[in-house]
Amino acid sequence: xxxxxxxxxxxxxxxxxxxxxxxxxxxxxxxxxxxxxxxxxxxxxxxxxxxxxxxxxxxxxxxxxxxxxxxxxxxxxxxxxxxxxxxxxxxxxxxxxxxxxxxxxxxxxxxxxxxxxxxxxxxxxxxxxxxxxxxxxxxxxxxxxxxxxxxxxxxxxxxxxxxxxxxxxxxxxxxxxxxxxxxxxxxxxxxxxxxxxxxxxxxxxxxxxxxxx
Amino acid sequence: xxxxxxxxxxxxxxxxxxxxxxxxxxxxxxxxxxxxxxxxxxxxxxxxxxxxxxxxxxxxxxxxxxxxxxxxxxxxxxxxxxxxxxxxxxxxxxxxxxxxxxxxxxxxxxxxxxxxxxxxxxxxxxxxxxxxxxxxxxxxxxxxxxxxxxxxxxxxxxxxxxxxxxxxxxxxxxxxxxxxxxxxxxxxxxxxxxxxxxxxxxxxxxxxxxxxx
Numbered sequence: 001x002x003x004x005x006x007x008x009x010x011x012x013x014x015x016x017x018x019x020x021x022x023x024x025x026x027x028x029x030x031x032x033x034x035x036x037x038x039x040x041x042x043x044x045x046x047x048x049x050x051x052x053x054x055x056x057x058x059x060x061x062x063x064x065x066x067x068x069x070x071x072x073x074x075x076x077x078x079x080x081x082x083x084x085x086x087x088x089x090x091x092x093x094x095x096x097x098x099x100x101x102x103x104x105x106x107x108x109x110x111x112x113x114x115x116x117x118x119x120x121x122x123x124x125x126x127x128x129x130x131x132x133x134x135x136x137x138x139x140x141x142x143x144x145x146x147x148x149x150x151x152x153x154x155x156x157x158x159x160x161x162x163x164x165x166x167x168x169x170x171x172x173x174x175x176x177x178x179x180x181x182x183x184x185x186x187x188x189x190x191x192x193x194x195x196x197x198x199x200x201x202x203x204x205x206x207x208x209x210x211x212x213x
Numbered sequence: 214x215x216x217x218x219x220x221x222x223x224x225x226x227x228x229x230x231x232x233x234x235x236x237x238x239x240x241x242x243x244x245x246x247x248x249x250x251x252x253x254x255x256x257x258x259x260x261x262x263x264x265x266x267x268x269x270x271x272x273x274x275x276x277x278x279x280x281x282x283x284x285x286x287x288x289x290x291x292x293x294x295x296x297x298x299x300x301x302x303x304x305x306x307x308x309x310x311x312x313x314x315x316x317x318x319x320x321x322x323x324x325x326x327x328x329x330x331x332x333x334x335x336x337x338x339x340x341x342x343x344x345x346x347x348x349x350x351x352x353x354x355x356x357x358x359x360x361x362x363x364x365x366x367x368x369x370x371x372x373x374x375x376x377x378x379x380x381x382x383x384x385x386x387x388x389x390x391x392x393x394x395x396x397x398x399x400x401x402x403x404x405x406x407x408x409x410x411x412x413x414x415x416x417x418x419x420x421x422x423x424x425x426x
Contacts, residue, residue, distance in 0.1 A: 008221065010415055014408035022392075077411045078418030092312065096305035101407065108410075147413065171417050173410055179235075187420060189413040193404070194314065195227035197321075197386055198290045200360065200402040202223055204384050205291030207400060 005053050012050060013073055015040065020070040032063035082107035083171070084145050088160055089152030090115040090130045093175055097149060102126055111143055116156070136160065140167035147171035154178035218266050225263060226286055228253065233283040245276035295320035296384070297358050301373055302365030303328040303343045306388055310362060315339055324356055329369070349373070353380035360384035367391035 019040055023031060033051075037044040051069070054076055074080055085101075087094045090113050101108050114133040115121060121132050131139065140163065148164045150157055154177040164172065165182050172188045174180055180188055232253055236244060246264075250257040264282070267289055287293055298314075300307045303326050314321050327346040328334060334345045344352065353376065361377045363370055367390040377385065378395050385401045387393055393401055 010412060011408075013415065014405065014411040017411065018405065018408075076415065076418075078414035079411065081414075081418070083414065083417075092305045092309035096309055097406065099305065101410070146417070147410075170420070171413050173413055185420065187413060187416040189409045189416075191406075191409050192227065192231065193310065195224075195231075196402045196404050197314070197360075198227040198230065198292065199223060200384050200386055200400060201291035201294075201296065202226065202289065203400040203402075204296075204359070205289075205294070207383070207398065 009050050009053055012042075013077055016050070017070065017073045017077060017079075020066055020073065023066050024070060029066050030063045031066055036064070079106055082109050083147050084109050084111045084143070085147045085149060086110070086112040086114065086136075086139075086145050087149045087151060088114045088133065088136070089150065089176075090117075090120055090125065091151060094149070094151035095125055097151065098126055098128070108147075111145065112139055114139075115152075133160070137163050137167065140164070140169065145169050147173060149173045150176040150178075152176055222263050222266055225255075226290055229263070230283065230286045230290060230292075233279055233286065236279050237283060242279050243276045244279055249277065292319055295322050296360050297322050297324045297356070298360045298362060299323070299325040299327065299349075299352075299358050300362045300364060301327045301346065301349070301377075302363065302389075303330075303333055303338065304364060307362070307364035308338055310364065311339055311341070321360075324358065325352055327352075328365075346373070350376050350380065353377070353382065358382050360386060362386045363389040363391075365389055 019036070033044040033047045037047050040047070042050075051064070054072060085108055087098055087110065094113065094115075098110060098113065102110065110126075110128055113125060113128050113130050114136055115130050116133045118132075120130050123130050145167075146169070148169050148171070150160070150172060152160070157174075157176040157178045157180070161172070161178075161180050161182065165186055170186055172180065172182065172186060174188055174190045175193075177192065180190075182188060232249070246257040246260045250260050253260070255263075264277070267285060298321055300311055300323065307326065307328075311323060311326065315323065323339075323341055326338060326341050326343050327349055328343050329346045331345075333343050336343050358380075359382070361382050361384070363373070363385060365373070370387075370389040370391040370393070374385070374391075374393050374395065378399055383399055385393065385395065385399060387401055387403045388406075390405070393403075395401060
């Protein structure tokens with residue numbers, strides 16, 4: 001695995017992966033950096049630079065082999081492996097993620113859903129029973145879990161994070177808006193849904209301003 | 214309004230806005246770029262560069278005035294205005310956004326929720342009635358809507374986008390996974406929830422690899 005890849009490049013990898021996947025779905029087996037740049041709204045030189053980070057799978061005058069590049073990025077993103085996941089918080093966002101990610105059929109394997117609301121404990125979503133969050137510790141002691149998805153209110157999250165980390169879960173996908181502190185060997189991705197809404201209102205504002213000029 | 218601000222800087226603005234907001238909540242009225250850098254995991258020079266794009270509100274030896282900076286970024290992000298919004302698709306993710314954004318009480322004002330499922334048309338979420346999506350065109354002709362949130366399956370989205378654009382809606386927050394083409398004067402933000410999950414699995418993979426070295 002190469003090192004020192006900038007986080008900006010890493011952030012773009014899922015986009016490459018999605019685009020290459022849709023090319024494959026459409027039977028397109030090779031593509032130039034120029035064509036890829038048009039689709040992705042990046043410059044061709046940016047794309048060449050990005051992909052060079054991973055060994056450079058392009059060939060002068062031929063372009064990129066889509067399947068090869070897709071497979072490599074898949075590996076780099078760790079998507080050639082499977083991950084046991086749990087969701088903590090079975091509200092709307094937890095359910096939406098469960099539905100959506102199950103549907104994608106990548107290597108994400110939901111093994112448990114937890115909530116503290118007695119009204120929904122015992123019900124099933126997509127064939128997975130909602131368990132009492134009080135049983136989380138025992139669950140984690142008996143099952144291997146790679147990623148915990150936090151879709152509960154931030155003010156409830158702190159003791160849960162402790163339980164998760166103590167039991168050796170190494171990945172946290174955090175929708176809870178709690179700035180979580182964890183040991184160095186635990187990886188966290190924080191999701192703030194409204195950040196992209198703010199980017200939208202920024203662009204709308206800029207747009208209005210440019211019309212007035 | 215300054216021009217030519219890189220999209221990387223713009224993407225970071227919501228984060229600055231969130232951090233500054235939490236500083237204000239905690240009664241912190243000024244902060245050095247160094248302290249801000251520790252909290253935000255960016256270098257101090259990066260922060261100074263970023264904020265210089267907007268006129269530079271820092272002062273040598275004093276740091277940033279948190280309230281002033283927060284207010285300026287708020288304006289830059291267009292959050293000093295109000296936006297009439299509709300949600301199209303009242304499933305889990307639509308409901309989650311409605312709940313969450315309403316709760317935030319920024320200038321986002323939901324004026325309508327639409328779905329095509331007869332079982333839920335007529336029901337209310339957070340006091341907003343779910344309307345038949347077939348009435349969308351008529352609704353948009355009588356109400357001013359700034360932003361449409363697309364939380365419906367991508368394969369249903371195309372005719373809806375046409376209706377929205379024809380009726381002069383200028384902002385689309387797209388969760389539908391449909392690569393939408395719209396006129397130049399319409400702004401789109403596409404959200405791919407699993408991109409950040411892929412970033413997480415990337416980091417987990419990198420982590421595993423570094424342990425083995």
